[in-house]
Amino acid sequence: MRLDYEVIGNTLVVKLKGELDHHVAEKIRAEMDDTINKNRCKNLIFNLSDMRFMDSSGIGVIIGRYKKISQFGGKVAVVQVSEKVDKIFNLAGLYRIINKYSTQNDALNSL
Amino acid sequence: MPYKNHMKLQFDSKSQNESFARIVAAAFAAQLDPTIEELADIKTAVSEAVTNAIIHGYEDNMGSVTLECSIKDNILEIIIEDNGKGIEDIQQAREPLFTSKPELERSGMGFTVMETFMDEVEVISEIGKGTRIRMQKKFNSLKEE
Numbered sequence: 001m002r003l004d005y006e007v008i009g010n011t012l013v014v015k016l017k018g019e020l021d022h023h024v025a026e027k028i029r030a031e032m033d034d035t036i037n038k039n040r041c042k043n044l045i046f047n048l049s050d051m052r053f054m055d056s057s058g059i060g061v062i063i064g065r066y067k068k069i070s071q072f073g074g075k076v077a078v079v080q081v082s083e084k085v086d087k088i089f090n091l092a093g094l095y096r097i098i099n100k101y102s103t104q105n106d107a108l109n110s111l
Numbered sequence: 112m113p114y115k116n117h118m119k120l121q122f123d124s125k126s127q128n129e130s131f132a133r134i135v136a137a138a139f140a141a142q143l144d145p146t147i148e149e150l151a152d153i154k155t156a157v158s159e160a161v162t163n164a165i166i167h168g169y170e171d172n173m174g175s176v177t178l179e180c181s182i183k184d185n186i187l188e189i190i191i192e193d194n195g196k197g198i199e200d201i202q203q204a205r206e207p208l209f210t211s212k213p214e215l216e217r218s219g220m221g222f223t224v225m226e227t228f229m230d231e232v233e234v235i236s237e238i239g240k241g242t243r244i245r246m247q248k249k250f251n252s253l254k255e256e
Contacts, residue, residue: 023129091224
């Protein structure tokens with residue numbers, strides 16, 4: 001799994017490319033927290049257009065980042081969610097705390 | 112005569128093998144002519160079960176995980192087995208959002224995912240002996256032809 005970062009205003013956009021499972025979760029967690037701290041970003045957008053696989057380990061990673069961002073009053077969004085990933089997000093009730101948008105621009109305009 | 116096929120694979124409880132195991136299971140299931148969604152369901156369920164074996168069954172110790180897949184007609188059965196520490200309370204472990212390791216940011220959704228993506232999930236576990244997860248999924252695409 002590879003991460004691409006882009007800072008737009010006070011929002012950090014993270015593009016997750018590849019497969020997110022338990023094996024890569026710890027590394028992703030550390031890398032993302034480091035980037036959030038360095039850029040002092042308020043909001044966070046996960047762009048999932050290039051995510052090929054995710055299991056419940058990914059839920060843990062996303063909820064963990066949500067906890068961090070919301071502590072300081074920020075918001076978290078997910079964009080370009082595939083049907084497969086959507087199924088797991090719904091199952092975990094993720095959309096009760098995180099909003100889903102079809103495009104990155106929609107999310108940027110709403111945060 | 113019903114169509115039958117079987118495979119068995121044993122690997123180390125290393126997290127690198129999570130993707131290895133789910134890809135093997137999906138490749139074996141390919142002969143059932145599954146839809147892309149059905150393949151994703153199998154991959155995800157296997158990933159959850161193997162991850163459980165690695166982080167909960169063996170914790171930091173190295174052990175061996177077995178993946179066994181059988182096909183009988185249009186039914187795929189997957190068995191994932193470890194010889195780890197076992198599950199104390201299976202009912203509690205299967206509850207959505209329950210996790211014995213919240214410090215690791217585990218979501219506690221592993222069994223819920225398996226139950227949702229497969230038709231049947233059976234868990235047998237004995238403390239100090241290990242855990243065996245047996246899952247079944249029925250494929251309809253072959254019959255429609």
